[in-house]
Amino acid sequence: MGRWMKPEVYPLLAAMSFVTGMCVFQLTRNVILNPDVRINKDHRKAGVLDNQDEGEKYAEHSFRKFLRTRPPEIMPAVNRFFVGKE
Numbered sequence: 112m113g114r115w116m117k118p119e120v121y122p123l124l125a126a127m128s129f130v131t132g133m134c135v136f137q138l139t140r141n142v143i144l145n146p147d148v149r150i151n152k153d154h155r156k157a158g159v160l161d162n163q164d165e166g167e168k169y170a171e172h173s174f175r176k177f178l179r180t181r182p183p184e185i186m187p188a189v190n191r192f193f194v195g196k197e
């Protein structure tokens with residue numbers, strides 16, 4: 112590996128691996144869980160599906176519900192430091 116890859120490339124490789132993993136995760140999640148994606152031939156035959164409950168469950172997942180309870184800040188400690196509320 113040393114002949115083909117220099118140590119300076121490792122952080123870039125790690126970042127690209129992480130991003131690729133996130134893309135694969137999102138695509139897999141959409142194919143498996145999204146109610147609008149129909150892989151089965153019987154589901155594709157139906158023109159319009161009446162699946163509002165399934166769509167609501169897909170859109171309002173537990174991570175989104177958790178984030179609603181959190182303040183919309185990236186770094187709260189840094190924000191409090193610069194505002195002066197320590």
